[in-house]
Amino acid sequence: MIMRPRKALIIGAGIAGPVTAILLKRAGFEAAIYEGWSYSTGIGGGLQIAPNGMRVLAEIGLADELIRGGSVCESIDLYSQSGSRLGSVNRNMVVRFGYPSVSMRRAMLTEALVDQAWSSCVEVHFEKRLARIEDRPDQPIVAHFTDGSSAEGDVLIGADGVHSAVRRHVLPDGPTPCDTGLIGFGGFVPRAILEASGARSSLAMTFGQSGFFGYGFCGPEAADGAMCWSTQPARGIDAETFRAKDQATLKQHLRRFHAGWHDPIPQLIDATERIIVTATLDVATLPTWSRGRTLLIGDAAHATSPHAGQGASIALEDAYRLVRALQNEPEISIAFQNFESERRPRAERLVALARHNGGRKREFSRAGAWIRDQMIRVMLPLNARSQDWIYGYDARAVTPRSGMSSPRFRQAA
Ligand SMILES: Cc1cc2nc3c(=O)[nH]c(=O)nc-3n(C[C@H](O)[C@H](O)[C@H](O)COP(=O)(O)OP(=O)(O)OC[C@H]3O[C@@H](n4cnc5c(N)ncnc54)[C@H](O)[C@@H]3O)c2cc1C
Numbered sequence: 001m002i003m004r005p006r007k008a009l010i011i012g013a014g015i016a017g018p019v020t021a022i023l024l025k026r027a028g029f030e031a032a033i034y035e036g037w038s039y040s041t042g043i044g045g046g047l048q049i050a051p052n053g054m055r056v057l058a059e060i061g062l063a064d065e066l067i068r069g070g071s072v073c074e075s076i077d078l079y080s081q082s083g084s085r086l087g088s089v090n091r092n093m094v095v096r097f098g099y100p101s102v103s104m105r106r107a108m109l110t111e112a113l114v115d116q117a118w119s120s121c122v123e124v125h126f127e128k129r130l131a132r133i134e135d136r137p138d139q140p141i142v143a144h145f146t147d148g149s150s151a152e153g154d155v156l157i158g159a160d161g162v163h164s165a166v167r168r169h170v171l172p173d174g175p176t177p178c179d180t181g182l183i184g185f186g187g188f189v190p191r192a193i194l195e196a197s198g199a200r201s202s203l204a205m206t207f208g209q210s211g212f213f214g215y216g217f218c219g220p221e222a223a224d225g226a227m228c229w230s231t232q233p234a235r236g237i238d239a240e241t242f243r244a245k246d247q248a249t250l251k252q253h254l255r256r257f258h259a260g261w262h263d264p265i266p267q268l269i270d271a272t273e274r275i276i277v278t279a280t281l282d283v284a285t286l287p288t289w290s291r292g293r294t295l296l297i298g299d300a301a302h303a304t305s306p307h308a309g310q311g312a313s314i315a316l317e318d319a320y321r322l323v324r325a326l327q328n329e330p331e332i333s334i335a336f337q338n339f340e341s342e343r344r345p346r347a348e349r350l351v352a353l354a355r356h357n358g359g360r361k362r363e364f365s366r367a368g369a370w371i372r373d374q375m376i377r378v379m380l381p382l383n384a385r386s387q388d389w390i391y392g393y394d395a396r397a398v399t400p401r402s403g404m405s406s407p408r409f410r411q412a413a
Pocket residue numbers: 011012013014015016017034035036037045046047048049050128129130131159160161162163164165184278279297298299300304305306309310311312313314315
């Protein structure tokens with residue numbers, strides 16, 4: 001029996017890693033983070049943190065700062081390719097759930113998390129790429145890094161994302177990331193381009209006959225406080241091939257792909273400074289999230305494609321619930337099992353939802369696209385509350401047996 005750990009080795013300084021470390025430290029554990037890349041600012045595109053994720057960020061004292069540095073999203077407005085409005089979702093999030101959905105730069109979020117980890121006296125080591133894990137009875141668990149160095153602890157938490165090296169230790173023959181057949185192109189644009197189009201504090205999402213385009217504000221900066229992204233069927237060319245192309249070629253590709261789409265989509269494409277290309281991956285259900293003293297969390301455990309806008313928020317929830325599990329149960333393997341059985345149903349439901357949503361962004365016939373648009377128009381008002389289980393989840397108020405938020409916290413007063 002392996003009892004209450006003192007020190008956790010956390011692999012990955014993305015989203016789940018720093019938050020787990022901060023909360024562990026606050027709960028009286030030691031935590032050290034090991035990140036494969038060097039410390040750098042400005043990496044990545046835009047993303048949105050939903051109320052369920054903002055609740056965890058509030059818990060570590062970052063919600064106000066991120067609301068100021070990002071942009072509160074008042075609603076998500078859906079359009080057809082020609083610009084006909086199909087409806088709106090995610091209105092009144094603060095009234096309904098106590099926190100807003102906030103669009104922001106990924107770089108701002110990860111910088112704030114690493115700063116907060118440092119302020120909480122967490123060791124954060126950069127350029128430490130995990131190579132392998134050694135877990136022998138009666139010895140500390142050891143993380144070996146590609147530079148030949150190593151670190152010892154009592155448990156190891158794999159918060160190392162979709163391509164997780166820790167996952168390969170937990171499940172040497174387990175599933176690898178699956179390409180869902182869609183490619184993402186994203187970037188930042190000046191706020192003035194969106195302001196000129198009359199855009200409000202909402203995200204706009206346009207469903208085309210083939211593919212999808214989204215845009216909205218993501219911060220107060222004039223030069224690049226708006227973001228946009230295109231999602232397209234791969235059509236035989238993978239993300240890696242696109243990434244090798246220069247910016248002018250990528251822009252030309254986007255112009256052609258979205259030719260004839262409604263304003264301000266052409267203007268946004270023209271104004272995008274640096275286009276980032278991403279494959280759209282997820283990972284099939286894992287048979288287990290832990291092995292011995294090693295546990296997977298966030299994308300390492302349940303990588304989701306981005307079409308439900310929830311991967312980061314459930315990574316934040318994981319961090320909070322894991323620390324609770326370790327506080328509540330001294331025996332590590334039981335704490336890990338409790339964590340997994342509580343988190344798995346919710347995480348897998350969201351991965352499946354994201355896959356389903358991705359299906360709306362594929363190729364349609366002209367008639368098929370029209371029918372899809374009419375379905376969206378009709379179904380949106382009927383399903384107005386269908387996402388409450390996602391946003392109303394309060395990691396602080398979960399009853400461990402059911403994995404559900406207590407009603408008291410599900411909706412803010
Ligand atoms: C284009 C795109 C848009 C998205 N938009 C949204 C959105 O709007 N809202 C949302 O909630 N989610 C969104 N997501 C999903 C979200 O980004 C992920 O679910 C989230 O980042 C998962 O957090 P994590 O901490 O588990 O992993 P990550 O954030 O991926 O962090 C993993 C960290 O581990 C490090 N690492 C990897 N391997 C090693 C190693 N061997 N050794 C050491 N360190 C290592 C990585 O460098 C990285 O820093 C989007 C994803 C994509 C691709």
